[in-house]
Amino acid sequence: MTQGGSVAIVGAGIAGLTAALCLARKGIASDILEQTSVLSETGAGLQLSPNATRILDTLGLTPQLEQVWSEPVEIRLVDGTTFRTTASVPSGSFARNRWKAPYGVLHRADLQKVLLAAVEAEPLCHLHLGVRIDDVSRASVARITAKEPGLIIGADGVWSKVRNHIQGSGKARFSGNIAWRLTLGQANAPAIFDATTVSAFLGRGAHLVVYPLPRLRSFNVVAIAGGHDPQETPGRALPRDDSRKQLLAAFSGWHPEIVNMLRNAPEATIWPLYDVSDGAWHHGEETVLIGDAAHAMMPFAAQGAAMAIEDAFELAAFVAGGQSLAAFADHRKRRVARVRSRGAFNRFAYHARGPVRLGRDLVLSMRRPESLAADFDWLYGYEPRD
Numbered sequence: 104m105t106q107g108g109s110v111a112i113v114g115a116g117i118a119g120l121t122a123a124l125c126l127a128r129k130g131i132a133s134d135i136l137e138q139t140s141v142l143s144e145t146g147a148g149l150q151l152s153p154n155a156t157r158i159l160d161t162l163g164l165t166p167q168l169e170q171v172w173s174e175p176v177e178i179r180l181v182d183g184t185t186f187r188t189t190a191s192v193p194s195g196s197f198a199r200n201r202w203k204a205p206y207g208v209l210h211r212a213d214l215q216k217v218l219l220a221a222v223e224a225e226p227l228c229h230l231h232l233g234v235r236i237d238d239v240s241r242a243s244v245a246r247i248t249a250k251e252p253g254l255i256i257g258a259d260g261v262w263s264k265v266r267n268h269i270q271g272s273g274k275a276r277f278s279g280n281i282a283w284r285l286t287l288g289q290a291n292a293p294a295i296f297d298a299t300t301v302s303a304f305l306g307r308g309a310h311l312v313v314y315p316l317p318r319l320r321s322f323n324v325v326a327i328a329g330g331h332d333p334q335e336t337p338g339r340a341l342p343r344d345d346s347r348k349q350l351l352a353a354f355s356g357w358h359p360e361i362v363n364m365l366r367n368a369p370e371a372t373i374w375p376l377y378d379v380s381d382g383a384w385h386h387g388e389e390t391v392l393i394g395d396a397a398h399a400m401m402p403f404a405a406q407g408a409a410m411a412i413e414d415a416f417e418l419a420a421f422v423a424g425g426q427s428l429a430a431f432a433d434h435r436k437r438r439v440a441r442v443r444s445r446g447a448f449n450r451f452a453y454h455a456r457g458p459v460r461l462g463r464d465l466v467l468s469m470r471r472p473e474s475l476a477a478d479f480d481w482l483y484g485y486e487p488r489d
């Protein structure tokens with residue numbers, strides 16, 4: 104990699120902050136350049152699966168995370184019309200035993216705060232806030248950091264500017280799905296919402312994921328509906344005017360408790376869901392993409408942040424080991440492709456209609472929770488290169 108021996112990271116989201124900590128663990132200094140001047144409460148809840156928490160544990164962050172997350176006892180699939188549980192996968196202590204790492208749910212801002220505190224305490228990490236990088240060249244970065252970086256890491260999310268500087272890189276494409284994210288006080292929640300589980304309510308063309316946010320004493324609610332034209336380009340946000348109407352239309356015919364909750368809930372933030380198509384992740388040995396900048400994906404497998412964390416950890420291992428960025432990209436692309444296809448399968452199964460839906464429920468009802476858990480060994484039991 105780096106002739107100058109130093110690294111610049113564009114973006115202080117989950118990918119960028121984790122990358123700085125992983126590089127520091129290998130004795131490599133970095134400058135992190137973040138456009139916002141305060142890292143604020145953006146986003147909403149996150150599920151952090153064992154493949155991600157194993158890495159955060161290696162970074163020594165489990166005690167801090169345990170203060171702000173909860174570990175659900177199971178992940179269950181529930182019919183959104185009848186409230187019948189069709190399947191469940193054990194989590195909690197089962198996850199710690201089977202995958203040797205916890206499964207936690209928390210607010211994204213809490214994860215970012217834990218990472219930020221670790222970065223601020225690490226002498227090899229230098230954070231520059233309020234610095235937007237549009238011209239991604241060593242010289243322009245050097246004007247901020249006072250040294251030319253040997254390596255620039257683009258961790259600047261789905262709308263990455265760094266990606267534009269990599270020939271043959273992927274493009275952000277609208278998926279045709281929209282997510283509404285909101286938090287709901289536990290006191291106002293329908294009785295079916297359970298503060299000890301992650302519950303995915305499934306229906307025709309839509310699903311709703313609910314889990315507790317312990318610090319806020321509330322539930323994180325994510326409603327996702329497809330059916331929009333993928334040729335549309337709604338941009339980063341949709342007009343809020345008729346958002347509630349659209350949400351209620353997507354969930355009409357669902358169980359009345361869900362419909363009432365959506366009618367009366369606090370205003371949701373709306374996220375048109377984009378993914379970044381396959382393309383180049385690196386330019387020579389100078390520039391590389393990680394996280395959503397490289398491979399933003401639908402949240403159907405709840406793995407976007409987990410993949411960003413894995414990318415960060417493995418990139419540090421490849422860089423410290425003197426391996427090429429091409430080898431890093433080849434290695435990570437295989438893993439991300441498998442996760443992406445799991446997400447595509449979930450999307451098909453979660454939003455199924457008619458006979459496919461009946462078939463799905465029949466197959467799931469015949470599987471025992473432990474046998475369903477075994478399907479996740481390749482994902483949650485992943486041992487990253489170190």
Ligand SMILES: Cc1cc2nc3c(=O)[nH]c(=O)nc-3n(C[C@H](O)[C@H](O)[C@H](O)COP(=O)(O)OP(=O)(O)OC[C@H]3O[C@@H](n4cnc5c(N)ncnc54)[C@H](O)[C@@H]3O)c2cc1C
Binds near residue numbers: 139406
């Ligand atoms: C509805 C929904 C639910 C999700 N649920 C889960 C889940 O349960 N589990 C999971 O693992 N993942 C989940 N994800 C995915 C996860 O949120 C993302 O994959 C993850 O946050 C990506 O992190 P990142 O650091 O790559 O990008 P970002 O979080 O987008 O961070 C990019 C950073 O770069 C900065 N930046 C951008 N441009 C510039 C620039 N030009 N100069 C300087 N700085 C710049 C930004 O300000 C930002 O701080 C979900 C996503 C959605 C939409």
